[in-house]
Amino acid sequence: MRDKFIAIVLLVIMILNFFDVFTDISLGVPSWHILSESLIVIVSGVGALFLIKDINARTSDISRLKQELLISDDKFRNISDEMITARHEYSAVIHNQFELWSLTSSEQEIAMLLLKGLSFKEISAVRNTKEKTVRQQASVIYSKANVDGRHEFAAWFLEDFM
Template sequence: MVLRDKILTTLLIIIMLLNTVDVITDYYLGIPMWHIIQESCIVLASAMGALYIIRESLHRRQHIEHLKNQLTLSHSQLAKASEEMQKARNDFAHAIQQQFGQWHLTQSEQDVALLLLKGLSLREIGEVRDTKEKTVRQQASSVYEKAGVEGRHEFAAWFLEDFVSP
């Protein structure tokens, strides 16, 4: 229960108790019935207000616990999905390396091929590998020839085709 709710509930209970004592005292003193009914309504309203605040506070607490449980479940599902994605990434990288082996790519050609798959331009690959763009272009041509494809797009499509086919 939030501090504000505790304070309001406490005040309503105090009002209820004080008015209950007043109603009982007024009844024994013979005060007119309309006055006793009026103060009894205050007692009843105070009790209902206190019960309402307590009920809503408990409902809110249950809802927060439910949300915490859902959050914990979501975190575990996310962790599991992340592990599965990492495994899939590793499996895909392994499959790519195996295919490079079947094509008998040299280590330099494999490096260029991976950077091509990552979308780097020939100039960028040259900068990354600290080689001339012409050398990268020749290595890329050798990769395409060994893979039996016409160019970069076919090369990338060779690896992605199974992921986008219905």
């Protein structure tokens, strides 16, 4: 908006000085004065043209970027749908493995929270149990999964993706 205002001001200056130059010529004003005002006409006209050209270039860039953003949003929605589907499928694989390990429903819930990265304290708060109970259940989970701790437990599920 500011650039458009400046371009308009430059064009007004150019037009007013252009008519002033013609008036000065008819009045017989010294040529150095006519030359200086002609220079003002040329400089303000060139400045306005460059500014208008820049405004048009930026406007077309903005239009192009908006179009690219719409395309990108569509691709992101598709990727998000794919990610949601993949997450559900992966979640099913995880739960199947929990079943193979014979984890109880309580252990499965804790195992899933462990995979999501919650601490024992956070899990105990979510489940409204004591932290010691969560630690004991986590030990049982690790034992059934035949792993040494939470890092190896998480790595067991991520190993094939690396």
